[in-house]
Amino acid sequence: MAFHTYILRCSDGHYYVGHTDNLERRIAQHQAGEIPGYTQTRLPVAFLWSADFPSRAEALQVELQLKGWGRPKKEALIRGDWQAVQALAKKSFDTGLRQAQPLLRTNGEEDHSAPQLAPPPVLVLVRPQLGENIGKAARAMLNFGLTELRLVAPRDGWPNPSAGPAASGADRVLADATVYDSVADAVADCAHVFATTVRRRGVVKPVMSPEQAAVAIHGDPSRAAILFGPERSGLDSDDVAIARTIITVPINPEFASLNLAQAVMVVAYEWSKHVALAQPSRVEPDPPALQADLDGMIGQWEMMLEEAGYFFPPDRTPVTKRMMRTLLTKPNWSAQEVRTVRGMLTALAKPQKR
Numbered sequence: 001m002a003f004h005t006y007i008l009r010c011s012d013g014h015y016y017v018g019h020t021d022n023l024e025r026r027i028a029q030h031q032a033g034e035i036p037g038y039t040q041t042r043l044p045v046a047f048l049w050s051a052d053f054p055s056r057a058e059a060l061q062v063e064l065q066l067k068g069w070g071r072p073k074k075e076a077l078i079r080g081d082w083q084a085v086q087a088l089a090k091k092s093f094d095t096g097l098r099q100a101q102p103l104l105r106t107n108g109e110e111d112h113s114a115p116q117l118a119p120p121p122v123l124v125l126v127r128p129q130l131g132e133n134i135g136k137a138a139r140a141m142l143n144f145g146l147t148e149l150r151l152v153a154p155r156d157g158w159p160n161p162s163a164g165p166a167a168s169g170a171d172r173v174l175a176d177a178t179v180y181d182s183v184a185d186a187v188a189d190c191a192h193v194f195a196t197t198v199r200r201r202g203v204v205k206p207v208m209s210p211e212q213a214a215v216a217i218h219g220d221p222s223r224a225a226i227l228f229g230p231e232r233s234g235l236d237s238d239d240v241a242i243a244r245t246i247i248t249v250p251i252n253p254e255f256a257s258l259n260l261a262q263a264v265m266v267v268a269y270e271w272s273k274h275v276a277l278a279q280p281s282r283v284e285p286d287p288p289a290l291q292a293d294l295d296g297m298i299g300q301w302e303m304m305l306e307e308a309g310y311f312f313p314p315d316r317t318p319v320t321k322r323m324m325r326t327l328l329t330k331p332n333w334s335a336q337e338v339r340t341v342r343g344m345l346t347a348l349a350k351p352q353k354r
Contacts, residue, residue, distance in 0.1 A: 003059035006050040010042035012016035017066045066347040094201045121224040124150045135166025136261035138173035145270035149177040191222035210270040289338040
């Protein structure tokens, strides 16, 4: 499977950089305004450039670097003028799997005015017990664009044959997962460590919601790690002590129980709200029925019911009709629904032999 980094030009002349595993579909979504965010408010957009990479990590790496480039360097890249790119940057972008840091060099000097973008956080499962839960956590990660999974002393060893089926296609997350003996080793290259836990366990640290933590992670270009504890007991006090911040999911105090994959999904979803992921295509509802059409349908009901002798006794007829109208005006009938029901009534009034 190939992954693509691409550049679009928006109607206001600004450039948009993104990455995807389905270039044709993603460009079509941008052009149709189906992806909320930057391009949706700057239509039409034009596709200018793309490059292919063997892994999502590499495509994301290049996306982050290109977002840090100035306009002249992007335009040189779009033209394919590598001499100009090198003259502006004094180096080309590195597509290796090192930590994602934008290239912010212009004419050999660092451009400190350009914002640095934070790499995606590392998710660390501490002493996970069941392979199925590791697979489900990987699935939740990939749903929301996270790919780097680290495991600390998994109980049943690694790799675990039960993880693959539960991942439901998130195999590359499992294939790239790395195993560590301790939490300290797993987060040694991270500047910010968050611990997910229901309670503080006697450790006094800043406490954030998943939404607040996502904002903090996106707001700092340093790498962050998020710790998730074992299924049965969660993180212990020593694990939490390593973290600098606690993430607590607001939850029903009478049933404060999230399984591992659910906790991963909540945190990953909040992180994903700040990046451009594909959204389900918008489906426009049928237009609502005109009041005259709705009245006509109700009148048809009344006429058929009168012919069938339904309204009895006569003194109850107004109340019965009012109740029927209330019933039929409760739903938000569409024009198509009204036509369908009236067709049914006509068929009942004039049955035909088929």
